Amino acid sequence: MTTPTIVLVGAGRIGTHLAQRLKGKGLPVAQVISRTAAHARALAELLRTDWSDDWSEIRQDADWVILAVRDDAIEPVARLLAPYVAETLVTHTSGATPGAVLAPYFERFGVFYPLQSFSPTRMPIWSKIPFCVDAQREADLAFLKKVAKVIGNLVYQVNDEQRAVLHVAAVFANNFANHCFAIAEKILEDTDLPFDMLHPLMEETLAKALQESPARMQTGPAVRGDVDTILRHVEQLKPYPELRDLYLNLSKNINPALALPRGTKPKKS
Ligand SMILES: NC(=O)c1ccc[n+]([C@@H]2O[C@H](COP(=O)([O-])OP(=O)(O)OC[C@H]3O[C@@H](n4cnc5c(N)ncnc54)[C@H](OP(=O)(O)O)[C@@H]3O)[C@@H](O)[C@H]2O)c1
Structure with a gap:
């Protein structure tokens, strides 16, 4: 050229x-x-x-x-x-x-x-x-x-329409995923636990999401419908009131059939 x-x-x-x-x-x-x-x-x-x-x-x-x-x-x-x-x-x-x-x-x-x-x-x-x-x-x-x-x-x-869709998807894949890592870092720091302890889990999360559909690789209390664990987590998040609804909304989004007791339902944002 x-x-x-x-x-x-x-x-x-x-x-x-x-x-x-x-x-x-x-x-x-x-x-x-x-x-x-x-x-x-x-x-x-x-x-x-x-x-x-x-x-x-x-x-x-x-x-x-x-x-x-x-x-x-x-x-x-x-x-x-x-x-x-x-x-x-x-x-x-x-x-x-x-x-x-x-x-x-x-x-x-x-x-x-x-x-x-x-x-x-x-x-x-x-x-x-x-x-x-x-x-x-x-x-x-x-x-x-x-x-x-x-x-x-x-x-x-x-084209413009396709790129707009790509950009929204990229915000979830990059910005929001990174924000979740930052939340995890903050929670551990506040408890004097090293964030490094989560590194292998983070690496495995990405490796699995790249290997197969991330939707099929989802694990955790929300996808299992484990309401007792979710309620304990909500209790543990009391020092972070701003995270309560985020946690519950993500859990509901992972598993819309999740049967949360009245009073713990996420607020509609
Ligand atoms: N960073 C990324 O990861 C990334 C990835 C893909 C696409 N992009 C796109 O690339 C573009 C630039 O992003 P960036 O991350 O490089 O941004 P950036 O590091 O914040 O740099 C922004 C540039 O825009 C100029 N600027 C800001 N406001 C201006 C204004 N009112 N008038 C004239 N110039 C102005 C700044 O000029 P001065 O410094 O001279 O003031 C600076 O050079 C954006 O469209 C972004 O969406 C970014």
């Missing part, structure tokens, strides 16, 4: 990881633009490339502009950039935002969404990340697929 002129807008978590991976695969970012000068400069120095905090300085000869800004900033930033790159391919990296938000501003738009959770302290395993791409024009779609294949391995064409 001939080297495209790539402009990265945003210098946050995904922008930083993506730009380094693109560079590593011979697709260097030619310019970093970000709202906060210090962030744009820091990433540009890491990449040894140009930077700006002035939208009007965006390279007008860009072949591809990647909007890696917060979800709620995508549309306002698109509006600011539109006068300079109206005919350039512009994509965002959001799972939760329709590609169509770019339609009023650019003739050629799309989405380049890596379905993974990126953090500054962890190196992404690019070969395992599903890249969800979409574009209005066939040639742009082909380009995005090609780039995704160069920097990753798993490439899917996913």
